[in-house]
Amino acid sequence: RREMRPFGVRVSIIEPGGFRTAMTDPATLVKGFERLWEGLPAETRAAYGRRYLETYAKSSVLLYRLSSPRLSPVTGAAQHALLARSPRGRYAAGWDARFLFLPLSYCPAWLSDAV
Numbered sequence: 001r002r003e004m005r006p007f008g009v010r011v012s013i014i015e016p017g018g019f020r021t022a023m024t025d026p027a028t029l030v031k032g033f034e035r036l037w038e039g040l041p042a043e044t045r046a047a048y049g050r051r052y053l054e055t056y057a058k059s060s061v062l063l064y065r066l067s068s069p070r071l072s073p074v075t076g077a078a079q080h081a082l083l084a085r086s087p088r089g090r091y092a093a094g095w096d097a098r099f100l101f102l103p104l105s106y107c108p109a110w111l112s113d114a115v
Contacts, residue, residue, distance in 0.1 A: 016068035016074045017094030017101060026060040031110035033057075068094060 004011050005054065009021065037053055077091035092098040104112045 006107055011088065012087045012089060012091060014074065014077045014081065014091045014093060015097050015101065016077075017092075017097035018063055018096060019094065020064060020067045021070045021071070022066055024060075024067060026057070026064045029060045030057045084095075 018024065033053065033056055073093040079095045081087045081091060092102045104115060107115075
């Protein structure tokens with residue numbers, strides 16, 4: 001944001017939480033991850049273990065279920081950032097972004113890593 005200010009460009013950052021989109025669809029994510037997994041050297045796959053892949057697949061399904069199907073918080077934030085006379089510098093879109101990710105961003109790295 002700061003580096004664009006001398007040029008008269010105002011930047012607003014939209015930080016969305018979890019939303020159900022094609023990008024977060026577990027079937028697509030897992031298929032892509034498996035394709036990458038198969039391309040890894042055998043030694044790397046052995047170091048991580050097949051369980052790593054299975055855990056990733058389960059967590060992507062859980063995150064998708066917890067995600068909101070309503071995209072209006074994100075589109076509303078984008079609309080406000082584009083059309084407001086005085087747009088905010090940051091927009092947290094979604095309950096998880098507002099109550100989990102945003103407060104977590106102010107915590108020390110060791111705490112946010114643990115969470």
